[in-house]
Amino acid sequence: MNYIFEENFEVRDYECDIQGIVNNANYQHYMEHARHQFIKTVGLDFVDLHNRGIDTVVSKIEIAYKRPLKGGDSFVCKLNIKKEGIKYVFLQDIYRIPDMSLCTRGKVEAVAVINGRLSVSEELDKAFGCSEQSE
Amino acid sequence: MNYIFEENFEVRDYECDIQGIVNNANYQHYMEHARHQFIKTVGLDFVDLHNRGIDTVVSKIEIAYKRPLKGGDSFVCKLNIKKEGIKYVFLQDIYRIPDMSLCTRGKVEAVAVINGRLSVSEELDKAFGCSEQSE
């Protein structure tokens, strides 16, 4: 796949559970952080957007868990984005460093909510390079 | 839908983020806790299983976010289970209390890993009432 952004991480031991592997919910945290870091690279900021009444709200998430991360592992979360109708679809895959084995494959659908209403945000479209809807 | 188990919760304020709503990853925590509580009702225990070398490992998760939970909300996570091939498929939906509006609809696929190998666990099959594969 073609990715447009990537963020490096290192597993923190508190993210691991009794099985000695990263708890499943934490992959959502990693993916959220990678999205918010991506948003910064296009000149926006999650908190600033929120304070201006613009929220990107996740409407659906799918994660396929392929291989668990363990304490001490380094990994990278790679990301691409496309627009499907009103939705922003983030494709986010996590690879272990350095062997680059695939750990999780994720798809996150988000929508823009402006002042509490489902909306089209030209600002987000432009920032994400999605000004034309591309099915 | 027909559910066979339910677990009640109350949102804890630390689970909410700057948007004032429960952070998406926490729904996975709620769903995990509901599954583990369900497992207890069928006479098993997640930690005890782990210590005996039997892990149920989540292979895929899908969550549709319909309506956010806020600080102070009560909710119930309802659960059903079916077996598809080697996979246990948990259907887990979260409803806000008391109006029972649907907050999230989730599907969690898990497999049995015994001593590190993908396996069929008769013990889990029997406990989950899935001794016959039901597509």
Place this chain on the structure above:
Amino acid sequence: MNYIFEENFEVRDYECDIQGIVNNANYQHYMEHARHQFIKTVGLDFVDLHNRGIDTVVSKIEIAYKRPLKGGDSFVCKLNIKKEGIKYVFLQDIYRIPDMSLCTRGKVEAVAVINGRLSVSEELDKAFGCSEQSE
């Protein structure tokens, strides 16, 4: 000690780490949730207070870890409060159920911040029964 409020909990497996015991930081979560539940019993609400510009901000925390909680354990967080100068001091101890062995002994100091400034809040003083400063 004399306690004026208590909240029951059950350990959730995702709160445990690779040592099989509840991660230390989660006791702060339990204590925070107990405080916020206590605040409700005196007619206030953490989120509502925040929305009205009144925040109770923790300025110091001390926790002595006596005995770890494990997956499946039930426990109770008991609480008392006193005022020392401008600070609210919450004494919060966690006991395992049913043997009531002491797990953690905690002291949380908080101050009132109104519209961003350190303040005296008569509303909080009254609600907490601390209208007279008691050194």
Place this chain on the structure above:
Amino acid sequence: MNYIFEENFEVRDYECDIQGIVNNANYQHYMEHARHQFIKTVGLDFVDLHNRGIDTVVSKIEIAYKRPLKGGDSFVCKLNIKKEGIKYVFLQDIYRIPDMSLCTRGKVEAVAVINGRLSVSEELDKAFGCSEQSE
């Protein structure tokens, strides 16, 4: 103060609560991660130690919260260690980057537990440079 180790971090938005600031419990996570990173620099590993029956268990924690971190903030957790009797005392302070204002001042006491018993670990003493007790 004199520090012997430091670890850089960036606040992740999911670590912030409805007040828009990092939830208090997360500072414990930051401090734990910094300790475990420090342990690696002296040739040890938290998970590996655990698997060999050696656990460092936190017996007491004190954190003074001076100034909150917000979404987007970078910070550094600086660390020093001394031994007091049987206890390892980690002094861990968090400073915001780049102005280096003090955010939290922390003190973490830990003990060595070997195969479930409170013990003196020469391996840890040597690694931490605490082979002589230094009050």
